[in-house]
Amino acid sequence: MTSMHQHIRGSLLHWTDVVVITGYFVLVLAVGIWSSRQTVRSGSISNYFLAGRSMNFVLVGTSLFASNIGSGHFIGLAGSGAATGIGIAAFELNAVFITLLLGWIFVPVYIAAGIYTMPEYLQKRYGGQRIRIYLSLLTLFLYVFTKISADLFAGAIFIEQSLQWDLYLSAAVLLFIAAFFTITGGLSAVIWTDFVQCVIMLAGAMSLLVVVMVKVGGYQSLISQFPLVKPTEIWPNRTECTHVPKNFLHLLRDAQDTELPWPGIVFGLSISSIWYWCSDQVIVQRVLASKNFSHAKASCVVAGYLKLLPMFFMVFPGMAARVLFPDEVACVNPDVCERVCGSRLGCTNIAYPKIVLELMPQGLRGLMLAVMMAALMSSLTSIFNSSSTIFTIDIWKSCRQTASETELVIVGRIVTGVMILVSFLWVPIIKATQGSQLMHYIQSITSYLAPPIAAVYFLGVFTTRINEKGAFWGLIVGLMLGIVRFILEFFVYPSVPCGEIDRRPSIIKDIHYLHFGLILFLLCVCVIVSVSLLTESPDQRPLARVTFMTRHNPVSKRYEADDMDPNPHDKTDMDMLETQVVEPKTWIQKCGSICCITEPSPTTLSEAEIQEQEQRMVSLNENIIMKRASTVAALFLMVIGIFCFGFFA
Numbered sequence: 281m282t283s284m285h286q287h288i289r290g291s292l293l294h295w296t297d298v299v300v301i302t303g304y305f306v307l308v309l310a311v312g313i314w315s316s317r318q319t320v321r322s323g324s325i326s327n328y329f330l331a332g333r334s335m336n337f338v339l340v341g342t343s344l345f346a347s348n349i350g351s352g353h354f355i356g357l358a359g360s361g362a363a364t365g366i367g368i369a370a371f372e373l374n375a376v377f378i379t380l381l382l383g384w385i386f387v388p389v390y391i392a393a394g395i396y397t398m399p400e401y402l403q404k405r406y407g408g409q410r411i412r413i414y415l416s417l418l419t420l421f422l423y424v425f426t427k428i429s430a431d432l433f434a435g436a437i438f439i440e441q442s443l444q445w446d447l448y449l450s451a452a453v454l455l456f457i458a459a460f461f462t463i464t465g466g467l468s469a470v471i472w473t474d475f476v477q478c479v480i481m482l483a484g485a486m487s488l489l490v491v492v493m494v495k496v497g498g499y500q501s502l503i504s505q506f507p508l509v510k511p512t513e514i515w516p517n518r519t520e521c522t523h524v525p526k527n528f529l530h531l532l533r534d535a536q537d538t539e540l541p542w543p544g545i546v547f548g549l550s551i552s553s554i555w556y557w558c559s560d561q562v563i564v565q566r567v568l569a570s571k572n573f574s575h576a577k578a579s580c581v582v583a584g585y586l587k588l589l590p591m592f593f594m595v596f597p598g599m600a601a602r603v604l605f606p607d608e609v610a611c612v613n614p615d616v617c618e619r620v621c622g623s624r625l626g627c628t629n630i631a632y633p634k635i636v637l638e639l640m641p642q643g644l645r646g647l648m649l650a651v652m653m654a655a656l657m658s659s660l661t662s663i664f665n666s667s668s669t670i671f672t673i674d675i676w677k678s679c680r681q682t683a684s685e686t687e688l689v690i691v692g693r694i695v696t697g698v699m700i701l702v703s704f705l706w707v708p709i710i711k712a713t714q715g716s717q718l719m720h721y722i723q724s725i726t727s728y729l730a731p732p733i734a735a736v737y738f739l740g741v742f743t744t745r746i747n748e749k750g751a752f753w754g755l756i757v758g759l760m761l762g763i764v765r766f767i768l769e770f771f772v773y774p775s776v777p778c779g780e781i782d783r784r785p786s787i788i789k790d791i792h793y794l795h796f797g798l799i800l801f802l803l804c805v806c807v808i809v810s811v812s813l814l815t816e817s818p819d820q821r822p823l824a825r826v827t828f829m830t831r832h833n834p835v836s837k838r839y840e841a842d843d844m845d846p847n848p849h850d851k852t853d854m855d856m857l858e859t860q861v862v863e864p865k866t867w868i869q870k871c872g873s874i875c876c877i878t879e880p881s882p883t884t885l886s887e888a889e890i891q892e893q894e895q896r897m898v899s900l901n902e903n904i905i906m907k908r909a910s911t912v913a914a915l916f917l918m919v920i921g922i923f924c925f926g927f928f929a
Contacts, residue, residue, distance in 0.1 A: 297646030304480065304650035311476050335471055335566075337575040341582025343474035343566050344379075348583075349481065349590065350427070350659030351652050355434035356719030357590055358598030358632035362609050365506070365528025365599065366928060367540040368719055369591035371549060373531070376584045376921040378553040380914050383580030385828060386558040387567050389741050391576065392825040392832070394898040395568070398561050398737075399674040405740045405826045406748040407818070409678060414755060415733065416674040419561060423663050424702055426725045427562075434718060435656035438633045438649075456700075471569060478586075484644075484651030485593035491639050492600045499596075503529065506599050509606040513613045521612040531928045539720075544794025548727065551801045552794075555730035559737040561666040573899065574906035581913045588920060594632070601631035609634060625775060629718055667699050668692035720793075727797030728766045732758025735804040744823050744830070750812030758804040765796060831900065 335343075360368035395401045399419070403412040496502045507524040514522055527533050532542040557563055570576035601609045609631045611617045614624035621627035636648045672692040677683055683691075732755050739746045765788075773784040782789055791799075824833040 294642040296643040300646030301650050311472050335569045337578035339471050339475050340566050340570050340579035342478040343471040344583035345586040346474035346478040350431040351434040351656040352430040354632050355629050357594040359628035360719045361595035361598030362602040362628040362631040364539050366595050369595045370531045370545045372587050372590040374549050375587045378557045379580045379584040382558045383577040387576050388831050388900050392898050397670050397673045406751050408748050416670050427663050430722050431659045438652045481651050484647045492597045496600045505603045509603050511607045511610050513616050544792050548794030548798040551734050552726045552730050555734040565666050574902045577910045584917045598631040601635045605634050664696045664699050668695040671695045724793040727793040728762040731797050731801035732804045741828050746812045747818040749815045750808040753811050754804045754808035757807050
């Protein structure tokens with residue numbers, strides 16, 4: 281047992297910590313129940329999956345940040361900061377610019393198209409069902425094996441060490457609480473609880489930053505000590521493993537850098553960010569819940585400002601952990617590391633839990649435990665809600681075109697329950713496959729699987745010549761290449777501990793995962809464009825309001841891609857907002873009673889009222905004051921982002 285392990289095992293949480301944690305759960309549960317009331321009473325699919333499109337920009341912006349910043353960020357950013365310095369913060373600062381791309385380029389297209397899900401957008405843009413179904417399944421696959429697994433593993437590291445719960449009990453409790461908000465309340469409850477949890481996260485992280493900086497002696501002391509600290513136990517003749525890179529204060533590093541090469545950061549990372557921020561269901565679904573286009577843009581600005589904080593709240597504390605606890609956090613001897621954290625590749629992942637458990641005073645330690653729970657559950661609720669939305673709208677509704685709103689909501693809740701079960705079953709696999717730097721694991725998986733999706737959305741939004749055949753084969757070729765690299769790196773040629781001879785082939789060890797993501801994106805673009813140009817040009821009528829150039833086309837002149845199919849009776853997902861209600865089956869009625877859902881009563885809206893409602897849902901009109909304020913705030917945000925990159929370049 282290590283000294284840290286003995287320290288934790290020999291101590292119990294103070295009663296003030298228990299009070300703070302209990303207060304956190306009571307507060308979040310109260311907010312979740314309160315925000316769920318209206319949704320639970322209504323069987324409206326719009327209320328459940330898009331919060332009735334009634335959220336203001338502050339709630340949506342904080343929800344974007346809370347959904348993005350999971351426990352994996354606390355563990356991963358701090359761990360990479362402890363290993364190599366501030367370079368990992370480039371992942372967060374890059375998002376400052378991509379969130380603005382979301383608000384000003386992609387969101388207006390999505391709003392104009394009147395969509396619920398991202399696969400639904402692809403069907404409207406390209407036509408047919410195969411791309412929509414294919415991307416739906418791939419997205420659910422990505423959620424299980426990247427987002428959920430990473431966040432559960434990170435949360436387990438913290439909670440298992442601090443509360444001394446069994447790993448599986450911890451995971452089960454957290455999954456249950458996260459599912460409670462998602463299943464009962466839909467997106468409205470998720471956004472409101474995200475807001476509360478975002479406030480808690482920022483307050484706790486700021487408190488920890490102050491405590492750590494005081495302990496380490498301030499910023500200048502941290503910078504001077506960081507490259508000098510070394511663990512006590514070092515392998516003979518392997519002292520290079522203890523060295524901190526000389527560019528530990530640089531965000532942009534040499535192109536040959538093994539950790540963070542600048543071409544990968546500038547280009548490869550931007551491609552992954554476009555997938556995550558501009559086409560991922562978890563993120564886009566929140567923006568679409570905004571009450572109008574002005575609030576959607578403003579929410580992206582709010583999220584962008586919040587993304588400036590992780591470098592200070594997570595990366596710098598991780599660097600301080602290396603200075604304060606070098607034998608545990610900076611261990612390099614595989615035998616020692618295995619005793620400390622169970623991984624022979626290194627223990628930088630324990631940097632954040634270490635400083636919380638060792639440095640935070642009574643009460644504030646409980647606050648930080650609540651922060652980690654908040655980060656984990658805000659991410660899980662977001663993923664569960666988005667997963668249920670994708671399955672319900674893109675898969676279930678394609679099979680049951682006459683499904684009522686109540687049936688779709690119930691199916692969405694059942695899917696959430698299935699996701700919980702699958703996530704729990706993956707806990708032992710997460711524990712067995714942990715690495716030394718969690719953030720690089722997350723980003724590498726993204727770089728192998730996301731570029732084809734980013735290429736299809738990017739070309740779909742900006743061009744009208746790309747057709748369904750090109751997009752489909754681009755996705756297939758990209759997925760095959762990405763899976764090959766994934767299998768080779770994680771199963772055939774896994775990483776080797778520092779100091780051992782790296783016998784992996786050059787394509788694995790010499791081509792950085794960010795560079796691979798850039799290459800994969802360009803190959804997919806070539807395939808998509810080539811196949812599209814060699815096949816027939818797409819019908820231009822369905823492209824109204826589904827590309828950036830056609831986003832302002834009148835709603836009345838828009839054609840659905842499915843209108844060109846032999847079976848034109850298929851309803852669009854916007855039709856779910858209309859007045860026709862299908863009588864539910866007996867099992868649906870029973871499930872609805874159990875879930876406290878009632879079938880909405882048929883309304884008697886006139887044709888003109890229905891048309892006005894639909895036009896309001898897809899309107900791109902803006903409040904002139906909010907438009908100007910958002911533009912100024914966005915420009916100022918870009919200046920700050922550029923300054924940060926320039927200052928630490």
